Amino acid sequence: MLTSPVGLVTDLDGTVVFDGVADPQLPSFLRRVSQRGDVSVIVATSRAPRGVAEVLGDAVTCLDGMACFNGALLRLGSEERRHCMRRQHVRAVVDAAFRIGVPAYVDQGHSFTVLTPPGREKGLGSGLEHMRDYLDGRWCADPAQVPVDDVLKVTVVSRGLADSEGAVPGWGAGVAEGAGVLQALLGLRLDGVTAYPHEDGVVDVCAAGVDKSICMRLLPGGEALAATSSTAINEGTDVAGEPATTAHTAALLPQAVSTWVAAGNDVNDVAMIRAADVGIAVGDGLEGVRARRQTVRVPSRPGAVVSVLERMLGL
Numbered sequence: 001m002l003t004s005p006v007g008l009v010t011d012l013d014g015t016v017v018f019d020g021v022a023d024p025q026l027p028s029f030l031r032r033v034s035q036r037g038d039v040s041v042i043v044a045t046s047r048a049p050r051g052v053a054e055v056l057g058d059a060v061t062c063l064d065g066m067a068c069f070n071g072a073l074l075r076l077g078s079e080e081r082r083h084c085m086r087r088q089h090v091r092a093v094v095d096a097a098f099r100i101g102v103p104a105y106v107d108q109g110h111s112f113t114v115l116t117p118p119g120r121e122k123g124l125g126s127g128l129e130h131m132r133d134y135l136d137g138r139w140c141a142d143p144a145q146v147p148v149d150d151v152l153k154v155t156v157v158s159r160g161l162a163d164s165e166g167a168v169p170g171w172g173a174g175v176a177e178g179a180g181v182l183q184a185l186l187g188l189r190l191d192g193v194t195a196y197p198h199e200d201g202v203v204d205v206c207a208a209g210v211d212k213s214i215c216m217r218l219l220p221g222g223e224a225l226a227a228t229s230s231t232a233i234n235e236g237t238d239v240a241g242e243p244a245t246t247a248h249t250a251a252l253l254p255q256a257v258s259t260w261v262a263a264g265n266d267v268n269d270v271a272m273i274r275a276a277d278v279g280i281a282v283g284d285g286l287e288g289v290r291a292r293r294q295t296v297r298v299p300s301r302p303g304a305v306v307s308v309l310e311r312m313l314g315l
Contacts, residue, residue: 002278002312004038007257009067009215009272011264012045015282016305017055020130023302027059032315034062039313040257044212044264044272046070046153046196046204048107050134070196070268071214072152072206073109081214082109082152085207089193090148093156093205096186098143103128103157108150111136115146128157158185158201196268204268211271216260261312262291263305278312280305 010016016023033039043052044067052068053060065076074081090106097104098115105114105128114128118141131137140146181195181203182188194211196204262269262276265283273279279291283300298304309315 001314002259002261005256005258006039006313007216007260008033008039008041008309009044009212009260009262009276010041010305011212011266011269011282012043012047012052012055014265014300015263015269016302018300018302020055022055022057022059023306025303025306027057029306029310029315030056030059030062033313036313040064042067042076042215044071044215044262044269046268048109048112049073049075050136065215067212067215068109069107069153070194070204070206070210071212072210074214076215082150083207083210083214084149085151085154085205086192087148089190089205089207090146090151090154092188092190093154093182093186093193094143094146094148096182096188097156100186105131105137105155105157106146106148106151107153107155108147109152111138113138113140113146115140115143117141152206154205156185156203156205158203196266198266198268212262212264212269213271213275216257216262216272216275261309263309265300280308 012022013020016026030041033041041063042065043056043063045052047055047068049066049068052066056063065074067074072083072085094104094106094115098117101117103114103116105112112131112134114131114137116128116139181197182190182193182205185197185203192208194206194208196206198204259278260276261278261280262272263280263282264270264273265281265285267286270286270289273281273286273289273291273295276291277293279289279295281289281295281297282305289295296308298308
């Protein structure tokens, strides 16, 4: 059992969503938890809000907040906090992706723009086919048409660089940081960004300091969690060079949190698991990642995370 009130932060894909489909037990779990007054649930994901709504359906109304784009967009209640990339960083990544012929897209939260190589209209054959049905997307083949203002995330789809076993040459534990990933993928050395590589060859690029632990970073009184790996998000500037607005998490949740629980499976989940009191690591990855008090490992399959959370919460 956990000390209440509890703040529950969960990744989606590979944690409670598999192949684009939510764990069948998840909607019911979220509805039951939302009826309790001592648990706040936040989804922390690389997806945009549109993608969260797509996989959760009506259950999205049970959430107390979202940390989308790996934490670049934080929504808690009626409050929103954005941490945008600098224009020159967006331009550098987009131009480099175009130069080597791999698709990329920039997301501004309310809309996105996809840059596809010639002959891949609407993402055909580029790994972006699933985005064709979103109404807020724009498609182009000219990097000059890609917006650079108010961009929360640039995603590079590097499947074309993968070898026969699906691995991207030069990737490994030594290139988990932004500079190493972009150097291996795009031949680009770029300070001021954070890059999150995924096993399928997709790379998310956000502003430096962006990570999913933003939703649990501040405690009552404003003291930062000692386990937080990145502080730049509170000291950064937005795309216009003005101080970034920082949301005070504790003030926006229904109550101050005594115990944080975080569940995830990928490199972009490391910061939030380390910042949590109790961490749930999904699958065989994230070796050596530990939460502050306790870390539980569960198999990568539907039902695994929900079941352990039900036991922890006494549901």
